[in-house]
Amino acid sequence: MTTEATTPDEIWRNPHAPVADRVSDLVARMTPQEKIAQLQGIWAGIDAAGEMAPHQHEFAVAPQDFAELTRHGIGQLTRVFGTRPIAPDVGAHTLARTQRQIIEASRFGIPAVAHEECLTGLAAWQATVYPSPLCWGATFEPDLVRRMAVRVGDSMRRLGIHQGLAPVLDVARDLRWGRIEETIGEDPHLVGTIGSAYVAGLESAGIVATLKHFAGYSASRAGRNHAPVSIGPREFADVILPPFEMALRTGVRSVMNSYADNDGVPAAADAGLFTDRLRGEYGFTGTVVSDYFSVAFLHKLHGVAAGREDAAALALTAGIDVELPTVDCYGEPLLEGLYFERVDAALVDRALTRVLTQKVELGLLDPGYSPAPGADLDLDDPESRALARxxxxxxxxxxxxxxxxxxxxxxxxxxxxxxxxxxxxxxxxxxxxxxxxxxxxxxxxxxxxxxxxxxxxxxxxxxxxxxxxxxxxxxxxxxxxxxxxxxxxxxxxxxxxxxxxxxxxxxxxxxxxxxxxxxxxxxxxxxxxxxxxxxxxxxxxxxxxxxxxxxxxxxxxxxxxxxxxxxxxxxxxxxxxxxxxxxxxxxxxxxAGSSQPSTYLSAPLGKVTEISNVDPTPLFPFGHGLSYAPATWVTAGCEEREWPTDGICTVHVVVRNDLDVPTTEVVQVYLHDPVAEVARPVRQLIGALKVDLTPGQTRTVTARLHADLTSYTGRAGHRQVDAGDVELHVGTSSANIHTALKLTMTGPTRRVGFDRTVTPEFTASS
Known part of the structure; x- marks a missing residue:
């Protein structure tokens, strides 16, 4: 080691120095090889693993000497627990040993970020398997999902894992798509509310949550995996993006790109999406990680890159900071591009700064860092199973x-x-x-x-x-x-x-x-x-x-x-x-006779009409669900007749349990905007609250709804709140409305952005 790398007063080693100063000091000391190493992952065992990622075995390479792979450092370790059945204690100690090898092998001794899948609980042998995301959506209970995510995150942290590749915030658009099971549902408000709760739980446990898949993946043509996406900017803004916008407010620290191309531009090469929108408009400061092999796919499948070096340059320019799951384009091809100045060195430093910033924030560069696992490594304890139940x-x-x-x-x-x-x-x-x-x-x-x-x-x-x-x-x-x-x-x-x-x-x-x-x-x-x-x-x-x-x-x-x-x-x-x-x-x-793709978020001509012989009416609509002891709806009303375009509307719903057994109701509030600049959904969820009722109990649900919840993307291409008549439809599903409340929105048309209000304030009193 050089004297420069071990001087005690180095800023990057000082845990009390500002994060930006520590990162800047370290970046200035690193060679091109050391920089690029931090943008790579290693998937040990990829060659022997079953098919777990698209085209996986095309990218599998002969096992290499681990010390040689990590002599300049490494950014991420891929799925130590999620590649093969391995007992939790064995996996935790293997991961700790691997981290020590990485620390000892490289000049700066920077540990790797270890990531795992955690969509239905930690994807590890002997770990509790929780319900799938469609079940999360079906609960209509963000707090329950948050508690589940906290428990999942706690188990990951004890093992030495830093990042979880969840949740999936793709809004379901076509039921034929195989990954419908990974989605939370077909409504952007529900997906955003439940998904944000999962993120909040995982992040509160100290795990970096990863939003997937930014953005548009679920709208692929004919529901075919990886197929091109052909949706307009308004549908993209009003249906696809809101769940991500909502989850970003929780402080989520990572985002993963979509595999698909939208109107011919693959997400992994879309600087407008990741640099201009995600970082510029939304203010995201975390890391962007590639979905598995998606950087190479720019060359192999999309045909927008001439080779691996070109693919690396495109992805870096777009804003992809880390190539997962294992080194390919961000390896020798990128290094060669830097050497011959075909790749802008500033792009590498930009990505590196984000990666090192996250590692500093995780404590991985602190002098006292230890990769030793926690003491309790039971991943399927009675409390976890009770929560899963x-x-x-x-x-x-x-x-x-x-x-x-x-x-x-x-x-x-x-x-x-x-x-x-x-x-x-x-x-x-x-x-x-x-x-x-x-x-x-x-x-x-x-x-x-x-x-x-x-x-x-x-x-x-x-x-x-x-x-x-x-x-x-x-x-x-x-x-x-x-x-x-x-x-x-x-x-x-x-x-x-x-x-x-x-x-x-x-x-x-x-x-x-x-x-x-x-x-x-x-x-x-x-x-x-x-x-x-x-x-x-x-x-x-x-x-x-x-x-x-x-x-x-x-x-x-x-x-x-x-x-x-x-x-x-x-x-x-x-x-x-x-x-x-x-x-x-x-x-x-x-x-019967419905066609795909079709969701309840349809404008009038997307519903049953006399000008088409196809009836898209669902058999069971969004929000539907029965009970053995249905609650009685007493009344629903609104305090206001007028709703300022920058103000609050307050809705009260009274429900009662007239039976001798406990019951539950989900009060759902939908927006109907009869006249707008563009064709809008006949009905769209803007809030819901699940309410438990003991025998004989009456509860009043109060929803404070900000006018921002009525916003949509107008003809000018920005999100706006209009004056004019609207209706709030309050009921038990998107098709079963108990009360329609008519209001007039007053005041000027307002332009709103990322900082708009995205959720209502709900309370329930007895």
Whole structure:
């Protein structure tokens, strides 16, 4: 080591010096190789890992000497826990040992940032598998999601992990897209509210949250993964961007780019998106990390770069600071571009400054830093499982019920491919379905009770598979029919197998050509309905499916999406009546003759009309959900008749529980703007509050709504609040409105920006 690098009075080593001064001092001391090393990641084991990222094995390289890879330092370590099954204590000590090697191998001894996936809990062996993001949305409970994220973050921090690659803030636009299961829903306000709560929880635990995928990924043509996006700037601004704008206010410290191109410009090469908008307009100061291999994709797939050096230059110019998951374009190609002055050295310093700033803020450059893990490394403790159960129970949606539910005292036939399958509870980014499937000889690592097992605890049950998710035989379906005839009620458990890149019916790279249930599952459902016995359909799926051909013959429909490892007992609790269902749909179920893409956020001509023979009305609308003990709506009203374009409108809703069991209501407030500069959604959510009611209790929900919540992107291309008539539609779903409150917005048209008010103030009093 040089004397310069070990002088005690170096500013960068002083934890009491301003962060900017420490970073500036260190940047000035570094060689080009050392600088570029901080912009790279290493994925140890990529060559032997199962398919976990697009085109992964095209980029896998022969194992290299770790000391050689890290002799100039390294920016990030990719998925120490999430590449293969490894016991938490072994993984934590392996990570600590790796960090010590990195510190000792390089001149400045800068540790790496270790990142992991954490979309349904930490994606590690023996870690609690929480419900999927669609379930988060179905709870309509930001605080519950925040508590879940805190617990996930605590487990990550104890292991020595610094960054979590979640949440996904893509607004669902086309149900055929395989990654619908990773979204929170189809409404930007709900996605932003719930997603921000997850970010706040993760960040409060000391973990760097990462917003995915900035921006437009979910609007790909025909719902095909990575397909081009063709949406206008107004839809982009009013539907795609608001969840990111909301989450950025929480102090989130990282953002990940979208794979897709929008109007021909890939996000990873879009300086207007990442530099002008994200950093300039929104004021973001954290790090931007590339989605896996997306820098190389500029050359390999998009065709906007001539080679790896060109791809690196484009991404750096756009504002991508770190290339994940492993070194490719930000390695020798970038170094060569710097050497021959084909790449601007200032771009490297800009990215490096952001990376080092974050490392300083994480304490990684402090003299007392130690990579030693925490003492408690139990990742699936009773408290975590109890919270996973709570989230699951609060997310289950009762879509339809003719009175057959609850099932108390009834003999059951349970059939279907998802009834007795532990993996049916989990999405594609859960460790068992993401990594564990590549290691069939290794135990799942967490205890999971299937729906069948949970129902057997309370009921006399006969079981028949009926058919697998895909395939099956006539004899299997016949066995299910016979089982149904032996019972009072038949519970049919259908849905998806989560997977990656075609190895499932839902998940990344598992897109659908239509919205019929996969395989022969609809045929199985028809056969069981043909017995004339009451049929309860339970869906464990990554997307809504078209149930329009069977809905009027089903006794009940219950949707669990992917409810996590505690989903079986949670569903059994709802079916038996121990749990009163309180979930609401974060995404619509398609109706007969509907077409995709279609969401409830449609302007008038996007609804049913006389000038098209296609009826897009959903079977079950956004916000819908039933209860065994529905609340009574007493009254809803507004204090004002006029609403200043810079002022507050106050709405009061009184709900009452007239029954002798606890119940829950979700009060939903929608905006209807009958006349605007551009065609606007007929109805759009601007606030919602979930309210629990004890027997006989009356509660008043008060919503203070700022005029900014009515803003939209006008013809001039900026967001504005208009004067004129509006209506607030208050109800229990986007299609079930109890009261329409008419107001007149007064005052001048106002231009608003990133600093606008984005959430209402809710209170609930008894």
């Amino acid at each position: 709570e989230v699951a129970e609060r997310s289950i949606v009762l879509l339809q019920n003719d009175g057959v539910l609850p099932l108390a005292g009834k003999r059951l036939a349970v059939v279907g491919p998802r009834a007795d399958e532990r993996g049916a509870m989990m999405g594609c980014y859960s460790f068992p379905m993401h990594v564990g499937v590549h290691h069939p000889d290794v135990e799942m690592g967490v205890e999971v009770t299937t729906v069948l097992e949970a129902l057997r605890a309370d009921h006399e049950v006969v079981f028949a598979l009926g058919c697998p998710v895909l395939g099956g035989t006539d004899d299997e379906i016949a066995e299910a029919v016979e089982a149904a005839r032996q019972a009072d009620v038949c519970v049919v458990v259908l849905g998806d197998k989560a997977g990656l890149f075609g190895n499932g019916t839902s998940g990344e790279g598992c897109d659908a050509t239509d919205l019929r249930l996969p395989g022969r599952q609809e045929e199985l459902l028809e056969a069981v309905l043909g017995t004339g016995m009451p049929v309860v359909l339970v869906l464990l799926s990554g997307r809504p499916y078209d149930l329009s051909r069977q809905a009027d013959r089903l006794a009940a429909v219950v949707c669990g999406f992917y409810p996590g490892q505690e989903g079986g007992p949670a569903l059994a609790g709802v079916l038996s009546g121990r749990v009163n269902p309180s979930g609401r749909l974060p995404i619509s179920f398609p109706g």
